[in-house]
Amino acid sequence: RTVYVNGDYLPENEAKVSIFDRSFLFADGVYEVTSVLDGKLIDFNGHMTRLARSLSELGFTYKADIDELLEIHRELVKRNDITEGLVYLQISRGSAGDRDFAIKDDTPATVVLFTQSKSLIKSPLAERGQKILTYPDVRWRRSDIKTVQLLYASLLKTEAAAKGADDAWMVLDGYVTEGSSNNAYIVTQDNVIVTRQLSNDILHGITRKAVLKCAEELQLKVEERLFTVDEVYAAKEAFSTSASAFVCPVAEVDGKKIGDGTPGPIAKRLREIYIEANRATAI
Ligand code: PMP
Structure with missing residues (x-):
């Protein structure tokens, strides 16, 4: 499976995130799950609108670029040949290189996406x-x-x-x-x-x-x-x-x-x- 981490498309066993990532240490991350039917994304804009709200409620400095995220979703659907299934997107506040409860506003976000092939209609x-x-x-x-x-x-x-x-x-x-x-x-x-x-x-x-x-x-x-x-x-x-x-x-x-x-x-x-x-x- 090909996954996406911070700008790179990689085989899943080569994808890496820091052990100091705030989503790992503090659950300081937000996510969305978008369904795929016929190789296409269901209600993508709805999910991105809610993502933007989650980010803003938590005071993330990272702002979602919806066009770019759409491109990444589509690329992963294509590369993994998903006709029916899911795309998982997680944005974490990233890492300040150490464990610290206080949030530093200069940590670059960690953006991770992966797909899951799954039968959705027949259930x-x-x-x-x-x-x-x-x-x-x-x-x-x-x-x-x-x-x-x-x-x-x-x-x-x-x-x-x-x-x-x-x-x-x-x-x-x-x-x-x-x-x-x-x-x-x-x-x-x-x-x-x-x-x-x-x-x-x-x-x-x-x-x-x-x-x-x-x-x-x-x-x-x-x-x-x-x-x-x-x-x-x-x-x-x-x-x-x-x-x-x-x-x-x-x-x-x-x-x-x-x-x-x-x-x-x-x-x-x-x-x-x-x-x-x-x-x-x-x-
Ligand atoms: N409530 C909770 C607690 C959930 O985790 C989810 C799915 N992530 C939902 C409701 C349903 O939301 P959606 O229709 O956007 O998938």
């Missing part, structure tokens, strides 16, 4: 529906910034898997925030799609925005508001969204069937429409 998980377990959300209260500080999400996902589930949804003060790496939704008994409103407590999903637009076009009712775990148990349907899993139906939460325990019609329809619409506008 056994989407076909059977996810099993979800709920856990407290104990992350720092800036979950809107897409940092590489993913340890809690990673531990939860591992714990859920050890208990035979597929993923974890997090709960803050009695209300669902989001999934370990996706946004969370329910469909109420009267067919209203409910998802938590944007705030510092969730990632502002690029797929969330696109899927809410699809829902609007299908004239489905949407409410962006808090919802409880009891509302999840009582829902007609549930699903999650992310760039890599698109819309992924939920079959079961905490051992309780959602609806009849199979993917619901609204989630399935949104998955189809989302893929169709975003495939058509991929670049």
Whole structure:
């Protein structure tokens, strides 16, 4: 696999980053994951807009050059012959050559990209529906910034898997925030799609925005508001969204069937429409 590090395209085993890199020592880095369908990038501009926001919220002096990043994404897709899969982009604040909590503003950023070939449209998980377990959300209260500080999400996902589930949804003060790496939704008994409103407590999903637009076009009712775990148990349907899993139906939460325990019609329809619409506008 060919990867990209700070201006160079290299075989993955030759790519190097300093052990003093702040993303390694302090999780001082941000990232984006963009899907590839038919060799083209899905909602690339959406991801770059959020990247710019993450960088600015953390006070990075590095400013993303979107045209240059697009060129690198495309070059890696080409070199690695990716027709379906992902491009991962990480920008770290770089290294001051030693370990220091205080941030020096003259460290040049470390820019790393790599690809993953992966079947996205055909998904056994989407076909059977996810099993979800709920856990407290104990992350720092800036979950809107897409940092590489993913340890809690990673531990939860591992714990859920050890208990035979597929993923974890997090709960803050009695209300669902989001999934370990996706946004969370329910469909109420009267067919209203409910998802938590944007705030510092969730990632502002690029797929969330696109899927809410699809829902609007299908004239489905949407409410962006808090919802409880009891509302999840009582829902007609549930699903999650992310760039890599698109819309992924939920079959079961905490051992309780959602609806009849199979993917619901609204989630399935949104998955189809989302893929169709975003495939058509991929670049
Ligand atoms: N929430 C969290 C915590 C995530 O990690 C992700 C995916 N990185 C999402 C939501 C979904 O965001 P997107 O649709 O932009 O992939």
